[in-house]
Amino acid sequence: MEEAVTRKFVHEDSSHIVSLCAAVEACVLHGLKRRAAGFLRSNKIAALFMKVGKSFPPAEELCKKAQALEQIIETKRSQSLQSQDSLRRMPRLPSLTPKAMKNLWIRTALFEKVLDKIVLFLAENSSKYYEKEAVLMDPVDGPILASLLVGPCALEYTKMKTADHFWTDPSADELVQRHRIHSGYCRQDSPTKRPALCIQKRHSSSSMDERPSPSPSARDYVESLHQNNRATLLFGKNNVLVQPRDDMEAIPGYLSLHQTADLMTLKWTPNQLMNGSVGDLDYERSVYWDYAMTIPLEEIVYLHCHQQGSGGTVVLVSQDGIQRPPLRFPKGGHLLQFLSCLENGLLPHGQLDPPLWSQRGKGKVFPKLKKRVPQGSGSTDSVSDKEEEEATDYVFRILFPNSLSDFGETCLLQGIHFSLRFAHLCSTLECYMVSIVTPLKLLCDNMKYQIISRAFYGWLAYCRHLSTVRTHLSALVNHTIVSPDLPCDACKGLTADVWQMFLQDCNTYKEQELLRLVYFGGVDPSLRKEVWPFLLGHYQFGMSETERKEVDEQVRLCYQQTMREWLGCEEIVRQREKEQHAAALAKCSSGASMDSTSSKMVHHDSTVSNEVFESVEEVEQIETESKREEAKQVPKMNNGAVHNGPSSPDSGHPSSRNFSVTSGLSDGSLSTEDGAAPEAAPRASAKPPQDAGLTEQDKREKPNATKTEQELLDLYTLNLHRIEKDVQRCDRNYWYFTPVNLEKLRNIMCSYIWRHLDIGYVQGMCDLLAPLLVILDDEAMAFSCFTELMKRMNQNFPHGGAMDTHFANMRSLIQILDSELFELMHQNGDYTHFYFCYRWFLLDFKRELVYDDVFAAWETIWAAKFASSSHFVLFIALALVEIYRDIILENNMDFTEIIKFFNEMAEHHNIKQILTLARDLVYKVQMLIENK
Template identity: 85%
Template structure:
């Protein structure tokens, strides 16, 4: 459903479709009666749908279509391509053919609903569809997918498939070994010329999707605009071979333009053919970013449509492009000029003539001095100028090359020259037959070299100053080598810890933290060491802090007393609601009352408990106000109902009386039963009224209970008894921090602590210490925006290529996809054992290398998969999907190693070493 929202459709070959159909099929077959599927039927879904089709018309039509597809598969596989609306017939596709066909024909939800309504006929008692709740829910959930649009269209977003994260990693492992392995922090942009050579492909034949993706990218799509396209443009790839024809195309992506030339042999290749993937012609393909080109030298010959030689900033000439006849060279220049606007222009510009469109500018051929006046040149001679030199100008980037003084510019106007040579036409460009003096040329080159070197050095100094200013606070100043020392690869072992406990002077605190930073903590020691790492103990202490246990028990008594009042109040409110419903029923016996109170009764019959509570707040008689009493004899106000507990709700005042600060006598009496010590768990809440405190705690209690029940329920530790411990610790912490309140995700941070410590009081104290740092990551703090800004700075400096991709593909350099990482310290991204290793490394890194080590773990997570991100040109939706699917599949040792390496690189950059 997420994919359909972001991309407006779902591809039929999407991996989500395979998983979805398999899940639906498992639900439909669960508890199916043997006679419903048939004794001799191997395809139970087909048998079931055919039985349903006898009495349900949509199922009958589906069976006819599915049977036709099965016959096509059995008889002639080649006929599949002729059918416009067929799913992909992979092994999984054939296996779930009936479910997939029902989904694409948008009748799957109707058939499942029919099965639910007639479940006793087809299913056993324990079946999912026999359940009075699960069955209708399943049918309702299928309505959304059946309303979506599915497509087999080949687009830039779906090159015949929508691979899962695991498949992307597998592809990278298969063909990534032969790719050039540059520095992980700086690589040139990927292009088709850096593909495997034919020899390497012979050694390890592995077809790659890069070839067909490259050809597909030549066409118009949603991300790139095709400005110009022409086939049979000749290029001579090497001096020892003849010119070969190819397809020339000009593409525009945002403000960037790219020129591509692909040999015709590749344009006509068959997809999936291994010889096509290994073709030597891939070495001849050309990809040129127009931002690197300064000059275009155009030569018009009698025997062809013209030749263009591109010259880059460093003076390197690209292979000449020879156009066929028919004015295609002029069309190419016209499209290029239009694509440059409004940020750039051609100099000189093309002229516009009425009826002819764009034409070459009429420039006077320069006449050598001494050969007569330029006026002797005829108009015919002016019109026959065949050689042009166009310059690509970007007004905002002129200062990059240095400006030439006006007097010098006049000299160059008189002594312009061109040094291009075409190895196809065999002619030298004669833009000016008077070459500049050699000394003037050398002086100009020397000045440009000095100017570029100076501005490059100045830019580097400014860049380094920015780095030092913005990143110096992210790392410690003492540089720690990322390599694991030989004495630290085992981490904090039992022997080292026992030696430290016997003699605190044997190991320094920093030495212990260094061992944890590089090697972690031995699993058997975590229960003892984690309280030290979190600050519950100070290194050197060995006695158990009984004050923590006493404080925890006192806190428990306080909030349990408050909870007892909350439960009693809810119980009485429920009784009042039932009594009101009973009184409404009794009113039905009197026809006069029904007539008199028609509108009131018809509404009250269907009111929820919350609606009843709202009605109760209206003025009533003194007798109606009296309700059940609390055990101490005080009157309980049945009109005050707890908030729904929705996470987005911030209305902590539930009763209508609190809006003006007033409390009824019953409310005050109920609130007085709260222990006085509980009325002000923290100093900031000392002014909170007892009834407000009661409502505030009720709101948080409901949120905690909802999250505790679903927190890591599949992990073996969390039995009902241990879930009760988790609830106790969480309630105790929130009772002491009602000014902050419970926010979804706090249970995720507490759960690993309770697993390791297995002690409520100790977990309460350690969780309190942990939340001193983590509290600011939640919505009431401001640390999350700081994390995003720091991530942007880090990746922009350490991996500019990846940053540029993120900026171009929808600009997701805001790094919102890292939100869950920072909120929970990667707890949802890793399995439990890896969470333990990451957390203790983060705690130790504060003193060893960086107090912001979470940033470098996040950056390492991105850098580990940078090649996959670049190869698949991922946008924001792609990267969210990728990391969601990769959760709990990461190599944590590799990630921590890279994170330590990134910290060291920033430290070295700041120190300018």
């Protein structure tokens, strides 16, 4: 209804619809009688609606429509392998998500506007369909539920998305605000706590008509009642009666006693939860979960036991004096068995007072206590008769060694009982020692072997599992652990004082110490222009000022040489485009068909029209002369400035523009190998060798040198148009990118692509270059740093294979560190492929953060390579997911919803919180690998 306030239509695929249908179905099924839902029907809602339809016409019509829809879905599923023609003739199948398929009948009733009428009918005839504790049996709650559904049933639902009636789910900001309001605290695991190694097995998806599985918490609770590797089951008995309230009858349930390493726990679970009779209800909201008990034995002080003909009753009294509901055992001595198991479980840390006695042939028995006789009752004979009767009611006390006063008070009594029991045990052993010594020894050896075997194989399985995890994750982090518990200087980051001391004397701070400061606290904004070249590898830590100036000069010369080469190529491209455009206009004006013109313009190297040049021979002569002239001019341009005006050697008359491109490509300045130092280019250009003299190794290292002029023109033309399109729309709203600076961005991008034509330009490269240019504000320096950055980032683009590796590592990290979130991702359409992280890894979160936050994130990533992990981007991505994991779980997001959420949250993240959590996650994985 909140969504419908501002919109005339509500979309059928809205997550509100799924949540509403699930809530209504839980209310309608609450307290439903078995005979009303059908004994053999797995779809209880369908059975209920069909039963209601026999006496309520709107429900009858609904059943026909819902059954027809189910038939279409089933037919579509069974004939999925048929030809496309047969599938096309079938009725159009609604696109329902797995969550919507679970509530198909409720959803159909809502869209048909009869859901409120059916719920009202059920409320008015509730005694026929429901138990007395059901929601619809309540004279107030039932009609209120029907009234609340009148509004949703009055709305219009559509699958169309139009401009005037556009639908949206709650925005990301709204979801975050809701979470802040409803959650009292944020989930933050301690970084020192070892993550749980609970990698859950993937299950195949079941058909939609199967009974829905219980919630994870309910399933875990039921599974915890059995013996497992975490707890030992000491006692278990079904049909133990408990009366939760005075106004209701006793309920049978399963009583179990569990022992772990440090405590014992008593659990009682109603049979309705054990045998699955409420399996189709919401496990968490079922009334029977309110009656289930989990009692730590440390809280219990006294056990009041009453022997009766029916079997016996135990009342537990806790330390605060509160009595728990009585536990009524069935016939057969189960009360004594429970006390015996309890006493054995308490040893050696505690014991029952008084202890049970051991009787030959019977095992443990109640202690021989006599009933107390009230004073002044009857004659002496009657008193003696009563004293001979054994007591039927007992009060046992649980004693633990941490209560010294309790042990002190009962020390004498314990000694007496121990002496009696020890004497009885000795006499028993003396009688049977000879006859049972051999079988007893074999039994003990067999038990010892089984215990050791189980412990060994359990330990071996755990070690293998942990070894697999460590082996898989060990490559993601550095083995040298840098603890997050550092002095406050690391949180301040790299300050101006520290940097000045380092520049004055490089031995003052070691490289690792500076990187540690950057990793934990970032770089002072005023220092980024000086520090980033060091972080990216343009400079090496320890270089003197003179050495840094030499590097800058070499990079500047290399950049100028590259600029001259691609600008000359661009002149040729522009000239040919003008000629082709002029030829097309001439053909159009002369009335010639466009087909003949386009056929002549298919290849770039085709002969130009006679209307531009007088003859083909003249064109070839002009190109030949221009090649000779350019071959003489190129060596003189090595130390010259870049000229873009008409006075440039690359401009002017067409004959001077169409120089041979290969004449400037045979030297070492055009190597596309990422590992080659940029300053080596100008030195190698003094004596440019000819193409014919290149060895195979030279051709591999200098791919541009082996390309023909036409190949270079084709490659460059293709990349030029891509670059121009992306540069014009790159961060146009950011203050720095004026037309002048956009031209700088274009120059750097074209220079990089000219040296890497085999890779070519891919959309997104401008996003990686833009922050560098903003900080450095120098073309040559930004060109060199961008080249260094792309050595790592190049593999993220489609021509590399790093993306699949990122996705696989993200899957492993989530699966190990947050299995609950991983299970949700797997269930809701299985988006554990993590494709929603694609843009994060491609651009190093550049589009997820504002510019200031991008600067902080990038410098942390660069420093993390040496401080903690060369895959720190994985842990930033994991931190992004973990910060919003509660919102993802609360809203049960599927793949589409999580993409929409993170798209809307872009540039709204708290980068300090994200980086802190990312560093904690790195530390957690390091501690897991080190087994600490």
